[in-house]
Amino acid sequence: MPDLLGYAAVQTLNALSFSALLLLNGLGLSVVLSLMNFVNLTHGAFFLLGSYVGIFWLGSGAPWWLAFPAAFLASGLVGAVLERFPFRQFYAQPHLMQVLLTYGLSLIFADLMRWGFGAQILTPELPETLQGVVFILDMPFPIFRLFLIGAGVALGLALWLLLDRTVWGAVLRAAVSDRGIVETLGIDTRRVLTLVLVLSAGLGGLSGALGAGMLAAYPGLDEEVLLLALVTVVVGGLGSFGGTVAGALVVGFALTFSKVWFPEFANLAAFAVLVLLLMLRPSGLVAPPLRRI
């Protein structure tokens, strides 16, 4: 008989590592959504680009830990270019137009990446430090997933500190609520918004590089990840950091444990739970106080 406690512990850790990934990726999306009121559906493409960069970096023999900053930079750079044109023209447009524009762009990027990186499934060569398993209550658990949990917590914390506890974060939040006043203080708000988008795209790429060890990389992953990120952000509630954390945990646990309990209809069960949650709490788990009247 399998050790039930160990099994439960390993599944919980699985759910946590998946939640960590969802958190990092969801944060990238939610930063832009809640701070700039911009729906960016190219986020999945940033993720997949980061996955490919990470995989090629790890295969190239360069120091492995640099793969993650490299993925951050690559996706951030694409984000910077896209911000200049055409995102900037769409910040003031209704959500529908933003959704259409960014979804169209994501189609273009998806096909460009299929062209450039091929249609096969690529998996990264993990460095030796991250290979292998540890035994938790006599059950094996991959070290890489522990690394993922650690990275998720550390980066999430860093981002929270940056946005909530630094002057830079204060400027950003001020630019969102009253752009004119911030401009009169002599701060170029356009640059602030550019930086947020680069940060968001970079986070997408970084989580892609991290996620490649768990999900691999293949055409179509961008859409799956985009969906998960959107669901995470929406279930958690727009506009709050805590909401995204809550959303990532709920989605991560719902998807992991529905696979354990209903292997055949896993996603159906998980989706039902999420739909039910959204029906009970129509503005997400953590609804921020309304800012606008």
Add this chain to the structure above:
Amino acid sequence: MTRAVLAAALLAVVTAVLADDFLLRFLAEILLLGIAVMSLDLLIGFGGLVSLGHAALFGGAAYAAAIAARAWGGDVLLMLGAGIATGTLLAAAMGVVILRSGQLFLLILTLLTGQMVWEVAFHWRDVTGGADGLRGLPALSFGPWALPGAQPLFLLAVLLAILAWLVARSYVAAPIGRALVGTREQPIRMSALGYSLFAVRFRALLLAGAIAGAAGALYPFVNLYVGPQSVHWTQSAAMVIMLVIGGIGSLWGGFLGAAVYLGIQTYLSAWTDRWQLCVGLVFVLTVLLLPNGIAGGMRRWRGGAE
């Protein structure tokens, strides 16, 4: 208007006589998807309800028709009945779930509910054939008369398109359609006037489900196949793309959009693998340059000429 309908019918008969089988099936696919896109326009263009789950209504009805056809034969009235009933029922279920939310939440809820239908279609192998889908459909028939081949299918699609267009047009012009636009523009004032936002939107969703279901009922007979791809959210997204290319808010724009999209998919993919890139480029260019789609651009051009 009667003249336009008669001209369309005449054109259809001439096309049915002259065109080959492949072209007729292709045109039928455009018309059927165009009908579904037109019903999506009722939600997005007139109700402001951006749905990413419309393929679930269309594809769900296609599955229902295919299953009914395999069990009892392909009578057109049976097909349409099964499709409309399924589309309406799925829309009702979806409406109960989604219509309490707005904007981005509504988008995500339509997506989740639509994907739940896909999960059922993909995993319930005994009934839906799973990833393989359903093949081996009988030919269409009407009472005792068999309707084999592409010509009847095409003519049926034309007939259905005209009927659906007339229904949608009268709905949009009727008080209830005006109320739908009102709930999009001024939800608070509409509630103050005594309208129930839920009831107005729910009826629009039911009608959209019924129209999409009717189109979906004939869809399996285009390729004599229905697969889980027709229910997937990417199909819903493709419908939104067709709607935008054609023109949001103009009922006939959906047909143009479906023609452009399927034309790129069918003819461009013959000589390049990068047709999705082309769809993406056309789509982004439309959003950037023609926010009201081809229909809006034509209207503006005509208005400028006068």
